[in-house]
Amino acid sequence: MSERDTAAMLASKPETAGTELSAMERLREANEQLKRLLDDPIFRTGAEATARTAINAMIAVADMFPIVGGIGSFAADATKVWAHYKYRFDRARVIKAGGDPSKVKYSKIDLTPDVSVALAVGTEVFEVIGAGAVSTHAIETVAQIRHDLPRIKKAFARFREVVAYKADISAEEMEAAMVFDVNLE
16 A cells, blocks of 8 residues: 555545644644733743853853954943943934833843943953953853842743643633633633
C-alpha cells in the first residue's frame, strides 16, 4: 500500500476528520489564550523583561571576547544614551507646549532601562583596563536583572493563571460564550 493510498484511507475515516477539527479548535484556543496574555499588561511587561534579560545575557557573554563583544556592548550603551536624551528632549518639548510630561514614554530600545546612564558609560573604563577581555556589560546586566526578575516572576504567575483558568471552563460554557460573543475573563 502506497503513502497516497494510506493518506486517502485515513482522510475517508470520520475519526480522522474529527481529530483534524479538534486540532484546529485547539489551535484557535491557544491563539485566543496568547491574545489574552499579550493584552495583559503584567504579562507583556514580564515578556519584555525576559527578552531584555536574554539579549543582555548574550551581549555580556559576547563582551568577553575583544572587539566582537565590544561592538555589542558599545551599541547597547549608545542606544541607552540615545534613549535617555530622546526622553529628556521629548519631555522638555511637552512641558514647553503645556502638555502632561507623564505621558512621555521611555524608549523600549534601551536594554537596561532601570540602570543609570552613568553606570552604563562608567563601566566602559574597565573595558580599557581589561583590554577588551572584561565583560563590562555583565555589570549592567546584573543590575537590570535585579529589577527584571520580579517582573518575570509576575508574568509567569499570570501565565499560569490564564492557562489554569482556561482549563476550568467547561466545553458547554465556552460554546455558550462563543454563541453570545462573551469574554469569560
